[in-house]
Structures are given as C-alpha cells and as structure tokens.
Amino acid sequence: MNVDKLFYENLFEGLFSDPCQVEFWDGDINQFGEGDTKFRIILREPIPKSEIIGDSSLAFGEAYMQDKLEIEGSVREVIESLYKNQESFLHKNPSYLKLVKFISNGVRKSKENAQYHYDIGNDFYRLWLDDTLTYSCAYFKSPEDNLLQAQKNKVDHILRKLNLQKEQRLLDIGCGWGELILTAAQKYHVKALGITHSQEQYEHVRSRIEHEHLKDWVDVQLLDYREIKNQVFDRIVSVGMLEHVGKEHLGEYFATVQKLLVDGGISLLHSITGRDEKGTNSWINKYIFPGGYIPMVSELIRQMESHDFYLLDVESLRSHYTRTLEHWAQNFEQALPLIRESKDESFIRMWRLYLQSSAASFNCGNLDLHQFLFSKGPNNHLPWTRDYIYN
Numbered sequence: 001m002n003v004d005k006l007f008y009e010n011l012f013e014g015l016f017s018d019p020c021q022v023e024f025w026d027g028d029i030n031q032f033g034e035g036d037t038k039f040r041i042i043l044r045e046p047i048p049k050s051e052i053i054g055d056s057s058l059a060f061g062e063a064y065m066q067d068k069l070e071i072e073g074s075v076r077e078v079i080e081s082l083y084k085n086q087e088s089f090l091h092k093n094p095s096y097l098k099l100v101k102f103i104s105n106g107v108r109k110s111k112e113n114a115q116y117h118y119d120i121g122n123d124f125y126r127l128w129l130d131d132t133l134t135y136s137c138a139y140f141k142s143p144e145d146n147l148l149q150a151q152k153n154k155v156d157h158i159l160r161k162l163n164l165q166k167e168q169r170l171l172d173i174g175c176g177w178g179e180l181i182l183t184a185a186q187k188y189h190v191k192a193l194g195i196t197h198s199q200e201q202y203e204h205v206r207s208r209i210e211h212e213h214l215k216d217w218v219d220v221q222l223l224d225y226r227e228i229k230n231q232v233f234d235r236i237v238s239v240g241m242l243e244h245v246g247k248e249h250l251g252e253y254f255a256t257v258q259k260l261l262v263d264g265g266i267s268l269l270h271s272i273t274g275r276d277e278k279g280t281n282s283w284i285n286k287y288i289f290p291g292g293y294i295p296m297v298s299e300l301i302r303q304m305e306s307h308d309f310y311l312l313d314v315e316s317l318r319s320h321y322t323r324t325l326e327h328w329a330q331n332f333e334q335a336l337p338l339i340r341e342s343k344d345e346s347f348i349r350m351w352r353l354y355l356q357s358s359a360a361s362f363n364c365g366n367l368d369l370h371q372f373l374f375s376k377g378p379n380n381h382l383p384w385t386r387d388y389i390y391n
C-alpha cells in the first residue's frame with residue numbers, strides 16, 4: 001500500500017464523531033466509523049503530509065478552496081463532527097493549539113485588514129445580508145423572526161441597554177453600513193458619530209444620512225478608533241469590531257474608550273469570544289480576517305477592570321449567532337448565480353467554508369457572542385432592574 005494512503009487512513013481513523021467515507025484520488029473508498037454514512041470526503045489529489053502536519057486547518061481549508069477536496073453532504077456537519085470529537089481532533093491536529101503569532105495592528109495595518117474584508121463590493125454584501133446590511137449577530141426574539149426583524153431587534157436591544165437620553169453624544173466604533181447610528185438618531189434624538197475603515201461602508205452611510213435628512217444628527221468618518229481626538233461621548237458602542245483589534249492591542253482599545261467616555265458614561269461591547277488563548281483559526285486569519293483575534297471573556301473582563309470600568313451586565317447570544325449564520329449561509333447559496341457574475345469559484349468556496357465553519361463553531365460552543373455593558377466610574381442613574389431593557 002502507498003505510504004501516503006496509510007498516513008491519511010491513520011489521520012481519518014477516529015477523527016470524526018460520525019460515520020463517514022473518504023474517497024481517495026485513485027478511486028479507493030474507506031469507511032470510517034460504523035453505521036449509516038453521514039458525509040463523504042473526496043480527496044481529488046493528495047495534500048502534502050508536511051502541510052497537514054504543519055497546519056492542518058490551513059492545509060484542509062486551502063484544499064477545499066482549490067477544489068482538491070470535495071464534501072458530499074453538509075460542510076457544517078463535517079466540521080461539527082470534527083469539533084464534537086474534540087480530544088481526537090486535538091490529538092491529531094496538535095498544530096491547532098499553536099498560539100497565534102504576535103500581530104501588530106497599527107492604524108495603517110488595521111485599515112488594510114479591514115478593507116481586505118469589507119471593500120469587496122457593497123453589492124456582494126447586499127446579496128446575502130438583510131436590507132439594513134447589518135453584519136453581526138442578530139437577536140431572534142421569536143423563532144419566527146426573519147433576519148431583517150432579528151437585526152432590527154438587535155439594534156433596539158443594544159440601544160435600550162445603553163439607556164440613551166435625548167441630545168446625548170453616541171460613538172459607534174466600527175459602524176459598518178450605519179444602521180445603528182441612524183436608528184439611534186431617529187428613535188432617541190442623540191448625536192451619533194460612526195467610524196469605519198471601509199471606504200464603501202463610509203460612502204453608503206453618507207448617502208443614507210443624506211437621504212434620511214439626518215445631517216444635523218449623524219456623522220460618519222473614515223477613522224481608526226485610535227484617531228479620534230478632542231471629543232468626548234456619553235455613550236460608546238462597538239458591535240463586531242473588537243475581533244479586528246488583536247490581542248496585543250486590547251489594552252489600547254479599552255484605554256481609548258476610557259479616554260473618550262465622560263465620567264459615568266456607558267459603553268456596550270458586542271464581541272465574539274473564544275474559549276482559549278489561541279484566539280483564531282489560521283485559515284480564517286489568512287483568508288477571511290487578517291489580523292483578527294477572538295478574545296476570551298476573562299481577558300475582556302480583566303481589561304475592563306484594569307482600565308477602571310464598572311461592569312454592569314453580560315449577556316451571551318451564542319445560539320443567536322448560529323441562527324444568524326444559518327440565514328447568511330442560506331442567502332449566500334441562493335444568491336450563487338448572481339455572486340458568480342463577479343466572484344470566482346475559489347472565492348465562493350472560501351466564503352462557504354467561512355460561513356459554514358462559523359455556524360459549526362457557534363453551535364458546538366467553540367465560539368460565543370457576548371454583550372458587555374460597563375460604565376466609566378460608577379453610574380447611579382441607571383434603572384435598578386433590567387426591566388428598562390425588556391419593557
């Protein structure tokens with residue numbers, strides 16, 4: 001028997017928690033696990049052993065992108081089947097435990113990283129996000145909520161938590177396509193500033209401000225969170241942006257919020273959180289979110305304490321992110337004929353893997369989503385119960 005095949009057979013043996021088949025490049029088919037096969041992996045050509053040993057996530061992710069590896073069945077189920085067998089997965093993929101390399105996300109690098117992900121066409125994002133182009137975990141108050149409703153629920157939920165008062169100044173760090181700042185100005189009559197690194201988001205928000213006649217209330221600027229000078233805010237919110245900051249810069253993020261918030265001011269941080277210090281997956285880091293780092297809850301709470309913030313409330317929305325990703329992944333597949341007009345197959349396979357593997361990670365609990373509410377110094381004006389958020 002060919003030595004390469006033995007390597008693969010050892011690798012796949014006991015790797016998945018479900019029975020599956022692997023079809024090799026020469027037509028040989030191996031069954032792993034007993035019972036009805038849940039999925040089938042087709043290796044159209046061998047992936048070099050050195051690549052798998054060096055970094056299995058990267059090696060298999062790239063093989064999938066390049067169509068050297070095909071999956072018959074659900075991509076998400078394959079990844080969940082891996083994650084559910086955590087011990088065997090880690091034993092066979094020691095490279096997975098490597099700590100993330102030091103990443104220096106200075107202002108210039110952060111901008112470059114953000115533009116890599118976001119400036120690939122608003123038309124592309126329009127095809128699979130909801131109409132408000134909200135690109136973060138939604139909030140499904142009822143199982144019947146569609147994605148648009150759930151994204152609006154999320155924005156409302158956050159704005160309620162912030163306990164906004166008329167004429168207050170609100171800063172949104174990483175405002176995306178602007179739904180939160182526009183809604184805040186319309187519903188609560190606050191003065192809102194949104195910042196983003198993405199040129200395309202910036203132009204979209206500017207045109208929404210114009211169309212919705214909100215020039216006196218809402219502003220958007222192309223700025224890094226470290227570039228805001230000579231201004232203070234009563235409320236600071238950041239939704240789905242901290243994941244871009246990087247482990248080495250978390251302190252800088254909290255120091256910035258500390259500097260920009262008035263005494264007694266309130267901030268809400270909505271971020272993906274992880275369960276170990278690895279912080280990110282190497283394939284995701286190379287192809288989807290360069291410079292990204294998923295912090296642990298404990299790291300964030302330590303940062304809040306060392307920057308003298310008062311933690312008010314923490315909420316997990318993990319299952320809501322699984323469902324959000326299911327919506328995005330389904331919209332993405334439905335939009336494929338249109339996506340194919342501007343994107344090639346390797347891009348499509350890359351995004352499919354990103355959306356499906358993220359859904360698997362949230363569903364298996366490797367990733368979570370937390371909203372943290374905290375104040376600069378004690379705030380004695382907030383209502384005494386959480387009723388103000390829910391009523």
Ligand SMILES: C[S@@+](CC[C@H](N)C(=O)[O-])C[C@H]1O[C@@H](n2cnc3c(N)ncnc32)[C@H](O)[C@@H]1O
Pocket residue numbers: 110111114118133134135136173174175176177195196197198201223224225226238239240241244245
């Ligand atoms: C996942 S999107 C979330 C957008 C929006 N908050 C939402 O919920 O739809 C992340 C946002 O963070 C912004 N961003 C990333 N790095 C940034 C930085 N260093 N300074 C300011 N904004 C940044 C991106 O430009 C993008 O707008």
